[in-house]
Amino acid sequence: MGERQYDLVLFGGTGFTGGLTAEYLARNAPDGTRWALAGRNRAKLAALRDRLTRLDPNCAELPLLDADITDPESLRRLAESTRVVITTVGPYLEYGEPLVAACARSGTDYVDLTGEPEFVDRMYLAHHETARATGARLVHACGFDSIPYDLGVYFTVQHLPRSVPLTVEGQVRAHAEFSGGTYASALTAFARSTQMAQTARHRREAEPRPRDRRIRVSSGLLYRDREVGRWMVPLPTIDPQIVGRSAAALDRYGPAFTYRHYASVKRGPTIVAAGLGLAVLGALAQFPAARTALSRLRKPGQGPSEHRRLQSWFSVRFVGEGGGERVVTEFAGGDPGYDETAKMLAESALCLAFDELPATSGQVTTAVAMGDALLNRLARAGLTIRVVQRG
Numbered sequence: 001m002g003e004r005q006y007d008l009v010l011f012g013g014t015g016f017t018g019g020l021t022a023e024y025l026a027r028n029a030p031d032g033t034r035w036a037l038a039g040r041n042r043a044k045l046a047a048l049r050d051r052l053t054r055l056d057p058n059c060a061e062l063p064l065l066d067a068d069i070t071d072p073e074s075l076r077r078l079a080e081s082t083r084v085v086i087t088t089v090g091p092y093l094e095y096g097e098p099l100v101a102a103c104a105r106s107g108t109d110y111v112d113l114t115g116e117p118e119f120v121d122r123m124y125l126a127h128h129e130t131a132r133a134t135g136a137r138l139v140h141a142c143g144f145d146s147i148p149y150d151l152g153v154y155f156t157v158q159h160l161p162r163s164v165p166l167t168v169e170g171q172v173r174a175h176a177e178f179s180g181g182t183y184a185s186a187l188t189a190f191a192r193s194t195q196m197a198q199t200a201r202h203r204r205e206a207e208p209r210p211r212d213r214r215i216r217v218s219s220g221l222l223y224r225d226r227e228v229g230r231w232m233v234p235l236p237t238i239d240p241q242i243v244g245r246s247a248a249a250l251d252r253y254g255p256a257f258t259y260r261h262y263a264s265v266k267r268g269p270t271i272v273a274a275g276l277g278l279a280v281l282g283a284l285a286q287f288p289a290a291r292t293a294l295s296r297l298r299k300p301g302q303g304p305s306e307h308r309r310l311q312s313w314f315s316v317r318f319v320g321e322g323g324g325e326r327v328v329t330e331f332a333g334g335d336p337g338y339d340e341t342a343k344m345l346a347e348s349a350l351c352l353a354f355d356e357l358p359a360t361s362g363q364v365t366t367a368v369a370m371g372d373a374l375l376n377r378l379a380r381a382g383l384t385i386r387v388v389q390r391g
Helices: 016-028 042-055 057-061 072-081 097-106 117-134 147-158 180-191 193-206 239-249 268-284 288-295 306-310 339-354 371-380
Strands: 006-011 035-039 064-066 082-087 109-112 137-139 166-175 214-218 223-225 230-234 256-265 313-322 325-333 384-390
Touching: 006 016, 006 072, 006 339, 016 042, 016 339, 035 042, 042 057, 042 064, 064 072, 072 082, 072 097, 082 097, 082 339, 097 109, 097 117, 097 137, 109 339, 117 137, 117 180, 117 193, 137 339, 147 166, 147 239, 147 313, 147 325, 147 371, 147 384, 166 230, 166 239, 180 193, 180 288, 214 239, 230 268, 239 256, 256 268, 268 288, 339 371, 371 384
Parallel strands: 006 035, 006 082, 035 064, 082 109, 109 137, 166 256, 214 256
Antiparallel strands: 166 313, 223 230, 230 256, 313 325, 325 384
């Protein structure tokens, strides 16, 4: 990558999570960082810049770039102007590919917040090889999906023996509201289950696998963990897939690696109620009229008050075993869907822009692309990443 005008550009900062990401950058980007705001509505961008200027007077000079997903030339100019692009514009399956394509062709690093498996698989099939050729790093799922799990497992593995089969179990607890983007993505996934499965199969057929190592990921089976006194409920999100891709790429995960992914729930009736709710949501999402009505309940770009976010939290407990050893670790923080997601996304972009990292390209995970550097950044930024118990 030759010299670029900017270190990073935020696309979609006028939305709710995008605005929080912009505020985080205004407060925490290193002095001298060359960054800009991009979008299609200059008036909204200017209003955002005014808001940021109240946090840091230097933001009064932030450049505003015209960029629209329906205008490929504007996206080409955007990608060629910067070393890293951050995008919060979703649902990504609907709006995301033009910017991924522009970054892949331009050799520009890319980060997003998607939790949409079909989008990630489609981008791999369409743009991975181009990005490998140009040197671009396409890093999806840089928020609550899927950094706590990807880097939490990566951290756990570092505390287990080398060159032996390893098993890690992730147990997620959270007290928070779902973001509008997550809700929209879930509706899309329910409505496109067949297409999602077909795209996943095409990726499995195209993606190389380790020849001498075995990687297994699953949502596991429902059971009660007597050690913590909670139910472990299978959680079929994108997160196990991301963990599995990191494990396939990194020999440190051992000759045989297994990951199981759960929601940690205290009461059985909660499981029943949640299961029924998801079943009804999935059934209604099959009908366009019902899906449209459901989409109005919470739209991307909307979010809770600061007071509500301050009351939110998440914690992921990882239990790792291998070579006769056992370790329990934790990855935890505050509001997962908004504040901590904005922090994780911004720190991922800063990490790609400024840190000394392994030589990677193409579609890569956070653990593969950034690993220890991003773990250290997030710990300094206030997230809890620690060993809880050994043996």
